[in-house]
Amino acid sequence: MSLDAQRVKKDFPILETLAHGKRLVYLDSAATSQKPRAVIDRMVRFYEEENANVHRGIYELGEKATAAYEGAREASARFIGARSTRSIVFTKGTTESINLVRYTWARANVHEGDEVLVTEMEHHSNLIPWQLLCAETGATLRHLPIDDDGKLRIDLLGEYLTDRTKLVGMSLMSNVLGTINPVRTVADAAHAVGARILVDAAQAAPHLSFDVNDLDCDFLAFSAHKMCGPTGAGLLYGREDLLEEMPPFHGGGEMIREVWADHATWAEIPQKFEAGTPNIAQVVGMGAAIEYLEDLGMDAVREHEMQLTKYALDRIFSIGATIYGPMDVHDRGSVVSFNLEEVHPHDMATIVDQEGVCIRAGHHCAQPLMRKLGVPATARASFYIYNTEEDVDALIDALEKSKGWFI
Numbered sequence: 001m002s003l004d005a006q007r008v009k010k011d012f013p014i015l016e017t018l019a020h021g022k023r024l025v026y027l028d029s030a031a032t033s034q035k036p037r038a039v040i041d042r043m044v045r046f047y048e049e050e051n052a053n054v055h056r057g058i059y060e061l062g063e064k065a066t067a068a069y070e071g072a073r074e075a076s077a078r079f080i081g082a083r084s085t086r087s088i089v090f091t092k093g094t095t096e097s098i099n100l101v102r103y104t105w106a107r108a109n110v111h112e113g114d115e116v117l118v119t120e121m122e123h124h125s126n127l128i129p130w131q132l133l134c135a136e137t138g139a140t141l142r143h144l145p146i147d148d149d150g151k152l153r154i155d156l157l158g159e160y161l162t163d164r165t166k167l168v169g170m171s172l173m174s175n176v177l178g179t180i181n182p183v184r185t186v187a188d189a190a191h192a193v194g195a196r197i198l199v200d201a202a203q204a205a206p207h208l209s210f211d212v213n214d215l216d217c218d219f220l221a222f223s224a225h226k227m228c229g230p231t232g233a234g235l236l237y238g239r240e241d242l243l244e245e246m247p248p249f250h251g252g253g254e255m256i257r258e259v260w261a262d263h264a265t266w267a268e269i270p271q272k273f274e275a276g277t278p279n280i281a282q283v284v285g286m287g288a289a290i291e292y293l294e295d296l297g298m299d300a301v302r303e304h305e306m307q308l309t310k311y312a313l314d315r316i317f318s319i320g321a322t323i324y325g326p327m328d329v330h331d332r333g334s335v336v337s338f339n340l341e342e343v344h345p346h347d348m349a350t351i352v353d354q355e356g357v358c359i360r361a362g363h364h365c366a367q368p369l370m371r372k373l374g375v376p377a378t379a380r381a382s383f384y385i386y387n388t389e390e391d392v393d394a395l396i397d398a399l400e401k402s403k404g405w406f407i
């Protein structure tokens with residue numbers, strides 16, 4: 001089943017609006033995606049017909065709210081191949097999920113003299129928590145290098161993974177280079193030295209079909225807002241045995257079993273990690289976003305994006321841009337970072353905006369990677385299910401104009 005992006009576009013009300021009086025061409029889905037009518041309607045329906053707090057109500061409405069919320073957990077588990085909903089902890093997004101692991105599993109398991117390995121292409125979300133952890137514990141943070149094509153130096157894994165490595169944090173897909181990383185290879189090597197692996201799937205979940213058992217990861221995190229869902233919802237997948245043994249993250253209501261004046265016992269997983277009233281409507285919206293993507297078919301999503309990315313890479317290259325990351329679409333997703341020699345990326349983004357085209361410019365929350373690439377910033381166009389070759393053409397026409405401004 002192939003994906004008809006022109007038809008998909010019609011599912012997204014915002015894409016019918018104008019920007020500076022021109023057709024809106026949204027090429028910043030790696031920052032956040034647009035939302036289909038199905039997701040917006042589902043959240044409205046929740047508020048209009050099902051709203052109550054979850055896991056509390058003895059009344060019918062409370063049961064409806066809980067069913068909607070827990071339904072999203074089932075959809076999430078199915079989406080990533082998790083064997084049990086007990087492995088799915090709802091959070092407000094990738095950043096919170098990674099910090100949850102930092103404050104619970106990592107604090108209990110990473111000590112002075114240990115090592116944490118990340119890669120040179122990590123988003124600050126999967127870097128700063130480990131910097132903070134290492135500063136707190138006296139552990140050492142190491143960075144697996146990338147090569148000139150923006151791929152990981154897997155050949156160096158043996159050097160970077162040692163019997164002191166306790167955790168590997170890596171992205172499945174880079175938000176700057178688009179590189180799709182060989183997580184399973186790293187997971188096998190990490191497990192062989194007794195380390196755990198946490199996968200940042202913020203960029204992968206919206207675009208790639210994957211299964212946590214095939215990846216053999218211990219933890220995996222992503223955000224709803226990059227995959228057609230609302231802001232304020234995301235998840236942490238954790239292996240059940242690890243979640244069981246981990247101390248709680250936030251303390252408060254709902255995460256307890258029994259409470260005395262001076263101590264308490266904890267609820268079963270995943271509730272142990274979901275203190276307080278969660279972002280209920282957002283989680284319900286995330287479930288609807290997953291169902292929307294499942295209806296399109298993640299293989300069809302990937303196929304569409306590979307074709308479109310190939311077209312975009314060729315066209316962006318043809319105007320003399322430097323492109324960062326692998327050029328073969330089998331090795332990358334639909335994020336294209338580039339620079340035009342004579343134009344600053346911020347100027348580029350401002351000028352193309354005048355033509356209704358939204359792209360991102362900056363360091364993309366990956367400053368160490370920018371340093372490695374030897375640039376302060378890049379422009380970034382990122383494509384999704386509702387983008388077409390026409391959108392790429394609109395970008396190129398607008399970029400040609402931006403070049404014109406500086407000649």
Ligand code: PMP
Binds near residue numbers: 174223
């Ligand atoms: N990791 C990657 C690779 C990302 O692209 C992002 C979002 N830009 C994040 C983590 C953080 O996600 P969030 O801001 O939704 O927590």
